[in-house]
Amino acid sequence: MSTIAATAVIHPMAVVEAGAVIGENVRIGPFCHVGPRVTLKDGVELMSNAVVSGLTEIGPNSRIFPMAVIGGVSQSLHEAGEDSRLIVGANCTMREGVTMNCGTVGGGGITRVGDNCLFLANSHVAHDCILGNNIILSNNVMLAGHVRVEDYVILSGGCAVHQFTRIGRNAFIGGLAAVSYDVIPYGMLNGNPGILGGLNVVGMTRAGIERSVIHQVRRAFKQIFEGEGSARANAAAIREEYLDCPQVIEILDFIAAESDRALSSPHRGKN
Structure with a gap:
């Protein structure tokens, strides 16, 4: 049986599976699907056609826009159906078509996103990524598995980050950049292959x-x-x-x- 707070508003055409935990003042729009092991903290909003599945927790006051799929099974070739998790922090926004995958047992079992992060349309967070706070993924940004992104990083449209790469705090990644290697804190990287062009002075x-x-x-x-x-x-x-x-x-x-x-x-x- 689901645990649904009295103040939650769930559209009659949404599906909330038995076992889900729905907090106070949560709003779930039409044609949404909330899986049986999902927790939506207080104030979360799911707009129409959003999907939240897996062993997933969405932090307070986060918003998920139409066609986003949050908490899907990893796309790792080693995925074998083991238990793994996705945890998204408070005040995060996931725009249209955003995808975030749960972790894998081999990678620690968890994908984690901090607070106050913005994910623009069609950006992707793969399995076992660890993201800090106040991060922006612009449209079509792709993070491969096991990527680590520290606080206040901005990733511009269409850039791609290789698996196991680290991006330091306050770094800036330019549009369409190929991030194949670690980027220092405060660094500014552009191009394909990505070249460290200097410091993110504006961000600093x-x-x-x-x-x-x-x-x-x-x-x-x-x-x-x-x-x-x-x-x-x-x-x-x-x-x-x-x-x-x-x-x-x-x-x-x-x-x-x-x-x-x-x-x-x-x-x-x-x-």
Whole structure:
């Protein structure tokens, strides 16, 4: 039997399967389908023809537009029907045709999306992706499996992100870019193959980072990617110089962390 709050409004032509949990002030439009293991938190709105399935939780005040399919089985070739989950945070918007898949057991069993994220039409979040807060996926953005995207990243229309790639906080990905390698925090990547063209200065400014700090990050960027050694060796060599600059240390930590992908650079797309 479903648990449906008294204040929920469900159109008579919607299907809410037994077992679903429907919170206060949820609105479900006509021709929607809500699966038996779905939880819709307070204030969620499903517009007509939206589908939410799988072991899926949608956070408070999130909105799902027509033809979106949220919580579908992963498209992994290793999918074998095991239990896995999708968790979407609060205040997220999933526009027309958005698809998000549950995780896979081999990838940790969960796909997770943070709060205040915007997914424009036909964007896709594959199995085992981990997304932070305040992220924008523009129209037709494609995230392959196991991608990690940190807070305040903007991915422009039609870009594609290779599986297991990491994208650091406040990075900007240009339209139609092919993201094959990790993108540092505050980085700006464009092209196919994707080239790290510099820093997302506009995003840094909007984030309230002072001009003097941006200059420090620019100087560190040049030392990392224009030095004689590899980017990782250069990053390690300058750490002591920037201990008082959290933004640079964040970049250095990102570069030093283990990863399945190489590092995007201004040169050949990787380093």
